[in-house]
Every structure is written in C-alpha cells, then in structure tokens.
Amino acid sequence: MDSRLRPRRRILVVDDDASIREVTQVSLEMVGGHAVMTAACGRDALAQASRERPDAILLDVMMPGLDGPATFERLQAEPTTRDIPVILLTAKLQSSDRARFVALGVRAVLSKPFDPMSLPGEVAEILGWNQASDGV
Amino acid sequence: MKAPAVGARGSSRASGFSGQRGAPRPSGASGLDQFNPEHDGLPRPWGVRALIVLGLALAAVYAVRAPGHWGGPRVDAFFAQWLYDAAAAIGGLLCAWRAIRVSEDRATWSLIAAAFVLEVAGNTFYAVRYGVSDGPVPSAADGFWVAFYLPMAAALVLRIRAAASVAGAVIFDILIAIGALGSVSAAFVLQAVIGGTDRSIAGYASTLAYPLGDLVLAALVLQLAAASAWRLERATALMAACFVAWGVTDTVYAFQTAHATYVPGGVLDLGWVVPFVLFGVAAWMSPDARISVREAPRLGALGVPVCFALLALGMLIYSGMADVNVLAVGLASGALMCVIARFVVTFRSYLAALANTRLVLETAYDPFMSFEASGVITDWNAAAQASFGWSREEVMGRSLVETFLPEARREAHRRLIARFLATGDEDVLRRRLERTVLHRDGHEMPIELTISPVATEYGYTFHAFMRDITERRKVERAKNEFVAIVSHELRTPLTSIRGSLGLLAGGVLSASPTKAERMLKIALENTDRLVRMVSDILNLERIESGAVDLIYRPCDGGQLVRSAAETMRPAALLAGVTLEVAGRGGALEADPDQIIQTLTNLLSNAIKFSPGGSTVWVESEGLGDDVVFRVRDEGRGIPSEQLERVFERFAQVDSSDARDKGGTGLGLAICRSIVEQHAGRIWVESGDPRGCRFQFTVPVVRPDQPRATPPAGTQTGDSELVGHAGLA
Numbered sequence: 106m107d108s109r110l111r112p113r114r115r116i117l118v119v120d121d122d123a124s125i126r127e128v129t130q131v132s133l134e135m136v137g138g139h140a141v142m143t144a145a146c147g148r149d150a151l152a153q154a155s156r157e158r159p160d161a162i163l164l165d166v167m168m169p170g171l172d173g174p175a176t177f178e179r180l181q182a183e184p185t186t187r188d189i190p191v192i193l194l195t196a197k198l199q200s201s202d203r204a205r206f207v208a209l210g211v212r213a214v215l216s217k218p219f220d221p222m223s224l225p226g227e228v229a230e231i232l233g234w235n236q237a238s239d240g241v
Numbered sequence: 242m243k244a245p246a247v248g249a250r251g252s253s254r255a256s257g258f259s260g261q262r263g264a265p266r267p268s269g270a271s272g273l274d275q276f277n278p279e280h281d282g283l284p285r286p287w288g289v290r291a292l293i294v295l296g297l298a299l300a301a302v303y304a305v306r307a308p309g310h311w312g313g314p315r316v317d318a319f320f321a322q323w324l325y326d327a328a329a330a331i332g333g334l335l336c337a338w339r340a341i342r343v344s345e346d347r348a349t350w351s352l353i354a355a356a357f358v359l360e361v362a363g364n365t366f367y368a369v370r371y372g373v374s375d376g377p378v379p380s381a382a383d384g385f386w387v388a389f390y391l392p393m394a395a396a397l398v399l400r401i402r403a404a405a406s407v408a409g410a411v412i413f414d415i416l417i418a419i420g421a422l423g424s425v426s427a428a429f430v431l432q433a434v435i436g437g438t439d440r441s442i443a444g445y446a447s448t449l450a451y452p453l454g455d456l457v458l459a460a461l462v463l464q465l466a467a468a469s470a471w472r473l474e475r476a477t478a479l480m481a482a483c484f485v486a487w488g489v490t491d492t493v494y495a496f497q498t499a500h501a502t503y504v505p506g507g508v509l510d511l512g513w514v515v516p517f518v519l520f521g522v523a524a525w526m527s528p529d530a531r532i533s534v535r536e537a538p539r540l541g542a543l544g545v546p547v548c549f550a551l552l553a554l555g556m557l558i559y560s561g562m563a564d565v566n567v568l569a570v571g572l573a574s575g576a577l578m579c580v581i582a583r584f585v586v587t588f589r590s591y592l593a594a595l596a597n598t599r600l601v602l603e604t605a606y607d608p609f610m611s612f613e614a615s616g617v618i619t620d621w622n623a624a625a626q627a628s629f630g631w632s633r634e635e636v637m638g639r640s641l642v643e644t645f646l647p648e649a650r651r652e653a654h655r656r657l658i659a660r661f662l663a664t665g666d667e668d669v670l671r672r673r674l675e676r677t678v679l680h681r682d683g684h685e686m687p688i689e690l691t692i693s694p695v696a697t698e699y700g701y702t703f704h705a706f707m708r709d710i711t712e713r714r715k716v717e718r719a720k721n722e723f724v725a726i727v728s729h730e731l732r733t734p735l736t737s738i739r740g741s742l743g744l745l746a747g748g749v750l751s752a753s754p755t756k757a758e759r760m761l762k763i764a765l766e767n768t769d770r771l772v773r774m775v776s777d778i779l780n781l782e783r784i785e786s787g788a789v790d791l792i793y794r795p796c797d798g799g800q801l802v803r804s805a806a807e808t809m810r811p812a813a814l815l816a817g818v819t820l821e822v823a824g825r826g827g828a829l830e831a832d833p834d835q836i837i838q839t840l841t842n843l844l845s846n847a848i849k850f851s852p853g854g855s856t857v858w859v860e861s862e863g864l865g866d867d868v869v870f871r872v873r874d875e876g877r878g879i880p881s882e883q884l885e886r887v888f889e890r891f892a893q894v895d896s897s898d899a900r901d902k903g904g905t906g907l908g909l910a911i912c913r914s915i916v917e918q919h920a921g922r923i924w925v926e927s928g929d930p931r932g933c934r935f936q937f938t939v940p941v942v943r944p945d946q947p948r949a950t951p952p953a954g955t956q957t958g959d960s961e962l963v964g965h966a967g968l969a
Contacts, residue, residue, distance in 0.1 A: 128740030218739035
C-alpha cells in the first residue's frame with residue numbers, strides 16, 4: 106500500500122543515541138509516512154507521551170537514568186499513557202532479556218540494527234494498523 | 242653359677258633394628274660419627290675386633306671344657322661363673338663402645354650397655370656373696386637380674402617407636418604376642434614350676450620372672466620385626482637369635498629348677514654366655530646398606546606361630562616327652578597364633594588403609610562429605626568446613642537436607658534418593674552437577690558436586706565431592722556480561738550505520754539531498770566510533786595478553802604531559818573546561834606513545850565528566866625511583882566503593898556513562914594495562930572537595946634493567962607544581 110494512503114500516525118521515538126534517533130525518525134517519516142517526535146531519555150519520553158498522547162512509542166532499552174523497561178512501567182502506571190502501545194528496540198541479544206521485556210507487557214521487542222525500509226511495515230503489522238487502514 | 246645367669250641375658254641389639262629405615266640419619270660431631278652406611282661399613286677399631294675374638298674364645302673354652310676338667314664340680318662352677326661374667330662384660334663393653342663412638346642409635350645401645358652392666362653387677366655380687374654354692378632363691382642378685390629387663394625393654398620400645406607408625410596397632414600386636422607366647426610358655430613352665438619341688442612364693446616369682454621377662458622382650462622383638470614389615474637386618478636377626486637362645490635357656494632353666502635338676506656351670510649356661518658376646522658382635526655390624534628392601538629376608542606372618550610350635554615341640558622333647566598334652570597345647574597355641582597373626586595383619590592393613598583414606602580426605606582441596614540414605618551426615622572433611630562453615634563435630638549426625646540444602650531443593654533431593662533406593666535409577670548420581678547449597682551463615686552458594694552411592698552391608702552410603710564455584714560463577718558472569726556489553730556496544734553504532742545506509746540505498750531520500758547528506762554523515766561518524774571501539778577492544782586484549790611490545794625510549798614526564806594536553810585541548814575547549822598543565826619534571830625510560838595514550842584517556846575522561854567552566858589539571862613529578870603522573874578534575878567524582886572498580890572493562894560508574902559520554906568503557910582498563918606493562922601502578926582517589934584524582938607511577942628505569950642512578954633532571958620541574966593548589 107502506498108504510504109500516502111496510510112493513515113498518518115504519531116509515533117514517539119525514544120533513544121539516547123542521537124544517530125539512531127535520527128535514523129529511526131527518517132525511516133518512520135519518509136518510509137512510513139508517520140509523524141515522529143523524539144525523546145533522548147526516559148523522563149523526556151514520559152513528559153512527551155503524557156502531553157502528546159502519541160499513537161505508539163518506540164522505546165530503546167538501554168538508556169541513562171530511566172531505562173526502557175522502567176519508562177514503560179511508568180507509562181503503564183499513568184492512566185493517560187497506559188493505553189499507548191509500546192515497542193521496545195534493543196541491541197541486547199539474550200533471549201532471557203527479551204522474554205522479560207515481553208512479560209512486562211510491551212507489544213513487541215525489535216532488534217537493533219533494523220532495516221529502516223521495513224521498520225514502518227513491521228511496526229504497522231505489530232500494532233494492527235494495516236487492518237485498521239483497510240477498513241477505512 | 243645358677244639361676245642368676247638366667248635373668249641376665251635378655252638384651253637385644255639396637256642398630257640392627259633400624260634396618261628398614263634406609264637413609265642414614267644426620268650424625269654428630271666426631272670423625273666416626275660421619276660414616277655413611279650407604280657407602281662405608283661401620284668402622285671397627287682393632288680393640289673392638291680383639292674384644293669380639295676374646296669373647297668368642299671364652300665361649301669356645303667354656304663349650305669344649307669337660308665338666309670337672311678344672312678340678313671338680315666346685316672349681317668347675319667357679320670358672321664357669323667368672324667366664325660367664327667376663328662374656329657379659331665383653332658384650333656390655335662392645336655395646337657401650339658402639340654407643341660412644343657412633344651417634345646412630347646411641348640411646349638404644351646405651352640402654353643395652355646399661356642392661357649388661359646390671360647383669361654383670363648381679364653376677365659379681367652373687368659370686369662374691371655366695372661363691373659357687375647355691376645361694377638363696379631369691380637373692381639380692383635377682384634384683385639386678387630382673388632389673389636387666391627394664392633398660393633392655395626401653396631400648397626395644399625406642400626402636401619400635403622409630404619404626405612403627407600406628408601406635409594403636411603396635412600395642413595390640415604386643416598384647417597378642419605376649420598372649421600367644423604366654424600360652425606356649427605356660428604349657429611347659431608354669432605347670433612344671435608350680436608342680437615342682439618346694440619353693441617359697443618369692444622363689445616361684447623370681448624363677449618365673451626370667452622366662453616372663455624374656456617373653457616381654459620376645460614380644461617386643463616380634464613387634465619390632467612387624468613394625469619393620471618383617472624385614473630384618475643381619476644385625477637384627479642376630480639379636481633376635483640371641484634373644485631366642487636366652488628365652489629357650491631361661492625356660493629350660495625354670496623347668497630344671499622346678500624339678501631341681503639344674504647344675505650350674507653345665508652346658509645350659511652356654512645359652513646365656515654365647516649371646517652375650519654375639520650382642521657385642523651385633524653392635525658392631527655394619528648396617529645392611531647393600532641389601533635392598535626387596536632382597537632383605539622376610540619373615541612371613543605364618544613364620545611366627547610356626548616358630549613357636551617348633552619351640553613347643555623342642556621343649557617337649559627336651560623334657561623327655563613327660564607330657565604329650567603339652568605338645569597338643571603347643572600346637573594349638575601355634576595354630577591360634579597363626580589365626581591371630583593373620584587377623585592382626587588384616588586388621589593392621591585395614592587400620593592403615595583407613596588412616597590413609599582419612600588423610601587423603603582431610604588433605605583434599607575439595608570439600609567431601611558422606612551421608613546415609615536417611616540423610617544423616619556421616620563424614621565431613623576439613624575443606625568442607627572451610628567452604629561451608631560447619632565443623633565436623635557440628636555437622637556429623639545432622640540431617641543433610643535440613644542443614645545443607647535450601648528449602649527449594651529439599652524435596653527434589655529426597656525424591657532422588659528415594660527413587661534410587663527403590664529402582665536403582667542413578668539419575669543424576671555419579672554425574673557432575675551444579676547445585677546451590679547453604680553456608681552455615683545462611684547464605685546460598687553455588688557448588689559443583691558428584692554424588693556416588695556405595696552399597697554397604699548396612700545399606701547405601703552416598704559420598705559427595707564438592708567444589709565451591711562461587712568464584713567461577715563470578716568469572717562466568719563477568720565474561721557473559723562482557724560479551725553482552727561488547728555485543729551491545731558494537732550493535733549501537735551498527736544500528737545507525739545500517740539505518741542510514743539502508744535509507745540511502747532504499748531511495749527514499751533521493752528527493753531530499755539534505756537528509757541524504759545527513760544520513761551519510763551519520764554513517765561516517767558511527768563508522769568512526771565503531772572503528773574506535775574495535776581498536777580499543779583489540780588494544781586492550783593485546784596489551785593484556787602481552788602481545789604489545791613496549792618501545793622504551795628515554796623521555797621526559799613533563800614533555801609527555803604537555804603532548805597529551807595539546808591533544809586534548811580542543812576537546813577541553815569544546816566542553817568549556819580549562820586545562821592546566823603543570824609538569825616539567827621526571828626523566829624516565831618508557832614507551833612515550835603508550836604513556837601519552839594513558840594520559841589522553843585520563844584527560845578525556847576528566848573533561849567528559851567536568852562541568853563547563855571547571856578546571857582539569859595534569860602534571861608529572863619525579864619521586865625517587867618513579868615518575869608520578871596526576872590528572873585531577875572537579876567533576877561529579879566517583880563513589881568510594883567504586884574507586885577500585887573503575888579500572889575494569891565497561892565498569893562505568895553509571896552503566897549509561899559510555900553512551901552518555903560517548904566513551905567506549907574501555908579507556909581506564911587500557912590505562913591500567915599500559916601502566917602495569919610498565920611495572921607501574923595506577924589508582925584513583927576522591928578529589929577534595931569534589932571531582933577525582935587519577936594517579937599513576939612509571940619506574941624511572943625500565944623494569945627489565947638494573948636500577949641505576951636516575952638521570953639528571955628527574956627531580957626537576959616541581960617548582961611549578963609546588964604552588965599548584967589543585968594537585969598533590
């Protein structure tokens with residue numbers, strides 16, 4: 106489906122690494138056609154999520170201060186952000202970590218490095234946006 | 242001379258008993274003391290040889306003279322009496338001489354010589370007091386003759402203690418030997434003595450004292466032979482023969498006395514006279530250095546009872562077959578002795594094996610325990626005590642499950658044992674396992690263990706060898722963490738590279754040259770970062786594995802500090818941090834590139850963690866044999882408990898520091914490796930009032946070269962530093 110026909114979603118990308126933040130943003134905007142806002146740390150992410158109510162959050166796992174899982178728990182604790190679907194992005198390889206993250210209740214755990222051309226499609230798939238758009 | 246002689250002869254020889262101890266002991270002062278039995282024979286002065294010849298000649302004269310030859314029984318007995326005394330004196334003299342001239346076995350030979358002195362004293366007293374007529378029984382002379390046994394027994398005990406290793410078995414053997422000999426002896430002598438001519442109680446006692454004394458000495462000799470694993474030296478064998486002769490003579494004497502048939506000066510006395518001289522010969526026999534242990538004569542366990550059975554037979558024949566029952570008793574005693582000896586041998590080897598097993602377990606490096614199927618702990622070694630805190634006394638008899646296993650493991654353990662007992666299914670038994678157990682203080686600790694079931698007549702016993710793997714786990718965890726961190730750290734720049742290049746290749750940026758250019762820049766920057774990280778990891782590995790050869794050159798600490806500072810000045814400028822350089826001093830021999838890298842790493846850290854507007858100081862100073870480098874900042878500092886840890890790989894104070902500050906997490910680990918390669922030391926202290934101060938020393942002279950006077954100028958350059966409040 107052509108990206109222009111897709112519904113434009115608002116996604117919050119959280120990563121402490123500026124380069125990754127930028128690449129992810131370009132991928133989601135240019136390939137996926139979404140509107141992207143970014144945060145460099147967990148605290149900033151919480152503030153933005155609460156304020157902007159994005160449609161989804163792509164959250165890095167290892168971050169200084171509040172890390173990904175901790176940020177997710179805070180999001181869950183907050184009624185205004187509880188329902189925002191969260192996808193974790195991690196460079197960690199251990200499957201034990203992945204299982205732990207999934208158990209927290211995130212929608213999916215994606216690996217770094219990722220293919221920027223297919224990332225938007227994967228996100229849409231995970232969050233069921235394709236079906237939703239079909240129905241429009 | 243009569244009875245007196247009886248008691249007198251029991252001596253033994255000492256040096257012979259030392260045969261099984263192969264190596265010569267370090268000896269004392271005099272020239273003779275220095276002899277080496279392995280190579281030299283025991284040196285025999287001519288006097289010794291003369292005495293031996295004289296003694297043997299006396300014995301020969303005694304043997305060949307016909308009774309009455311020297312003018313009637315009384316004269317004959319007179320000569321016999323003094324001949325007897327002379328033989329004992331010669332034997333004693335030879336033993337004493339040996340004790341004085343040779344340090345080896347000195348105590349033993351001194352005691353034997355003392356026994357001979359008592360013997361001679363008793364004989365002389367008897368001869369002077371009673372002449373050749375029959376004195377009273379007992380007489381004062383009996384005191385000397387009975388006393389003879391004391392130093393003789395002491396000499397033997399001394400030898401046994403040197404030869405035997407299992408004290409309990411020694412005592413047991415002695416008791417067995419005395420019992421068996423006693424039964425043989427009783428069959429012949431006791432019966433005869435008690436049923437013999439009229440005697441006072443004291444008379445019986447003194448007559449019996451001699452064969453009984455011989456009995457004790459025989460037991461001791463036997464024990465000595467057993468303690469020497471039945472390997473008797475020639476000298477030992479000679480002494481044993483002397484002793485047997487005395488034992489037989491004493492027994493016959495007791496028998497004849499009981500039947501009033503003993504005639505002083507008769508041929509029986511030869512059984513006392515000859516051994517006196519032979520003891521002297523034994524004293525001067527050279528140790529059997531030429532006989533190896535394998536070649537040495539061995540007296541089997543069966544030999545002992547057989548000897549006694551033969552002795553019994555001989556006695557019976559001598560007594561004119563007076564009582565055939567005696568033979569039966571003697572043979573039965575011999576057979577009994579045989580069984581007992583076999584038992585003793587078995588029991589001793591069992592005790593020895595047990596002691597050996599215990600020793601192996603107690604000295605084992607790994608913890609060991611045994612437990613029964615019921616779970617009761619039945620063995621616990623010293624290593625187990627060291628590892629788990631429980632002493633053997635505390636833990637023996639306690640329940641394994643409740644003492645040692647964490648709550649969660651208890652049921653599984655019970656099921657495992659129950660299943661094994663029911664079905665023989667060994668499951669995890671006899672396999673290497675890793676489990677968690679409880680230390681005495683309650684903390685859980687990982688161990689590796691193998692449990693082996695052993696069937697006994699009382700059911701199964703389980704033996705477990707264990708090993709505390711706490712440290713190994715730590716290392717494994719650290720290794721895993723290191724791999725995980727390295728992997729993560731490498732994947733982070735790769736993500737950016739893969740992402741930016743993927744977007745470029747995907748063509749989505751063709752309409753947006755600015756973005757495309759930006760993506761290229763990201764790819765480039767992260768490639769640099771990746772390269773930096775890979776080279777840091779490789780560098781560290783190479784330095785730590787010693788693959789990097791340091792190129793030592795004479796250099797100046799101050800110059801190195803300035804070079805590093807120049808390299809880092811742009812970074813400081815960018816961070817708004819003032820860089821103060823205060824180092825001139827410190828001529829040294831080092832690899833300048835490596836030292837500059839160390840300083841650069843430290844400065845880079847200091848700048849990264851310093852707030853804008855603050856200052857970072859770097860200096861060098863010659864201090865004795867070392868040049869000290871210092872880098873100090875006013876940053877957030879390092880918690881005191883982490884001061885040691887910061888030099889470990891990826892051991893950032895905050896796990897996010899590497900990312901946050903753009904470091905690789907390996908800088909300080911590299912610094913430490915370089916400094917240690919230079920045989921220097923690196924450490925960090927908390928700053929005052931804030932920040933921290935890294936310091937490292939490098940020896941003025943390279944570590945593989947002898948220290949010389951430090952090159953001129955080592956102590957220079959301090960003037961700038963002295964006034965520098967920030968350092969020191």
